[in-house]
Amino acid sequence: MNLINKTAVVTGAGQGIGAAIVKKLSENGIRVAAIDLNVDNVKSVIQSLEGNHLALECNVGQSKDVIKTVRKARKIFGRLDYLVNCAGIGQAKGDGSEKFYASMNKRNDEIAKNGKSETFIDHLIHMEDEGWESVLAVNLNGAFYACREAVRIMAEDNIQGSIVNISSTSAQSGEGSPHYVTSKSALIGLTRQLARELAPRGIRVNAVAPGPTNTPIMSGLPKEWITSMEQSVPLGRMANPSEVAGAVYYLLSDDASFVTGSVLVANGGSYYF
Numbered sequence: 106m107n108l109i110n111k112t113a114v115v116t117g118a119g120q121g122i123g124a125a126i127v128k129k130l131s132e133n134g135i136r137v138a139a140i141d142l143n144v145d146n147v148k149s150v151i152q153s154l155e156g157n158h159l160a161l162e163c164n165v166g167q168s169k170d171v172i173k174t175v176r177k178a179r180k181i182f183g184r185l186d187y188l189v190n191c192a193g194i195g196q197a198k199g200d201g202s203e204k205f206y207a208s209m210n211k212r213n214d215e216i217a218k219n220g221k222s223e224t225f226i227d228h229l230i231h232m233e234d235e236g237w238e239s240v241l242a243v244n245l246n247g248a249f250y251a252c253r254e255a256v257r258i259m260a261e262d263n264i265q266g267s268i269v270n271i272s273s274t275s276a277q278s279g280e281g282s283p284h285y286v287t288s289k290s291a292l293i294g295l296t297r298q299l300a301r302e303l304a305p306r307g308i309r310v311n312a313v314a315p316g317p318t319n320t321p322i323m324s325g326l327p328k329e330w331i332t333s334m335e336q337s338v339p340l341g342r343m344a345n346p347s348e349v350a351g352a353v354y355y356l357l358s359d360d361a362s363f364v365t366g367s368v369l370v371a372n373g374g375s376y377y378f
Contacts, residue, residue, distance in 0.1 A: 112136045112182040113357070114175055116165050116251055117192030119146025121320030122271060125346035126189055129354050131156050135187070138178035140165070142192075165192045165247030166239075175254040187357050188255040188268045190248035190292075195285050195322045200236025201228055205282070206327055213329055228282050237284045244288035245295070252299060256308060265307030267357045270296050271349075272314045274372045289314075293368055300366030309365040311356040316372025317343040340373035 113130050117123035119141035127139045127147075131154040139147040144162035151158040159181060163174040179185045196202040205228040215222035248270055259266045275281040276290040293312055300310040317323075317334040323343075335343055352371045355361055 110136075110184070111186045112138070112178070112184055113187035113189065114138045114140060114178050114185060114251070114255065115189045115191060116140045116163070116247065117190075117271075118150060119143050120150075121322065122315065122318060122346045122349050123189075123191035124150045125350040126191060126353050127151065127158070128154065129347070129350040130187075130357075131158060133354065136182055138174075138182065140174055140178075140192075165251060166242035168246075168250045171247065171250040172254050175251060175258065179258050184262060184264060185255055185258045186264060186266045188251060188266070189353055189357070190251050190268070190270045192247050193244045193271065193288075193322070194240055196282065197236045197239035197284075199233035200240065200282065200284060201231025201233070202236075202282070204231040209330070210327060232283060240282075240284035241288050241291075244285070245291050248292055249295060252295070252310075256299075256303060256306075259308055260306060266309075267361075268299070268308065268310045269353050269356045270310070270312045271353075272296070272312045272368065274314050274316045274370060274375060276314060278375075296368070297366045304365060309356075309361070311361070311364060311366065312368045313349060313352045313356065314368050314370045314372065315344055315349045315352075316370075316375045318349055319343045319345060338373040338375050342373070344371060344373065 113135050115127050115137055118127045118139035127137050127150055130137050136157050138159040138161055139151055140161045140163045141147045142164055144160055147160040151160050161174050164170045208224055208226050212222045212224040212226055270292050272292045273289040275286045276293050296310050296312040349371050352369050
């Protein structure tokens with residue numbers, strides 16, 4: 106695969122899977138515009154990498170911010186070949202997470218003590234509009250905004266590029282919070298629709314659906330839940346971000362030149378699409 110002068114935009118690049126993707130692409134000679142709301146994080150990611158890379162601040166939930174930032178990357182690099190939408194959050198202010206986790210802990214304590222529990226683990230009824238909209242703004246709207254601007258640029262420059270969206274096995278299993286599962290499920294729908302629409306332009310669009318992965322997003326989950334997730338994985342552990350990055354790199358590369366509209370599941374055998 107000829108990677109000379111190839112460039113990529115990676116959102117959510119400041120930590121976890123996004124940071125691992127930036128490193129993987131850099132190792133293979135791709136110039137990366139690493140985008141994150143916390144620009145100090147992405148500066149830290151790229152400072153140890155070889156090559157010419159950018160650290161750009163962007164709120165992906167804001168359409169105008171995405172347009173400005175993606176256009177800036179193209180202006181500096183002169184082209185745009187790849188887009189990876191990795192920006193994502195699992196909870197937000199007003200989404201009822203505190204009450205959800207409290208009820209989960211209460212139920213687990215009651216089961217441990219009495220062998221049963223009448224406590225319901227509710228999330229939906231505690232979720233306010235603000236919490237719902239904040240997660241979808243990042244996980245779904247942000248991916249749409251970035252796809253739209255990247256494709257506009259690819260079309261202008263007649264580039265047959267490749268896009269990878271980071272979904273989740275929650276989209277298949279339904280496990281997780283309402284806003285997170287919905288956003289990751291919708292992202293797969295967006296991926297498949299864009300794959301069909303953009304195929305005549307030679308632009309491929311795929312998704313990676315990681316299972317439990319050792320990232321900062323896990324820090325907000327109860328230890329009991331993390332242990333349960335690890336035990337549910339046939340391989341007996343969570344994924345490392347670098348393993349997910351490898352799946353993303355494959356889909357971007359010419360080795361996947363006949364792959365579009367697909368969901369590559371990287372979950373240790375937990376669920377199947």
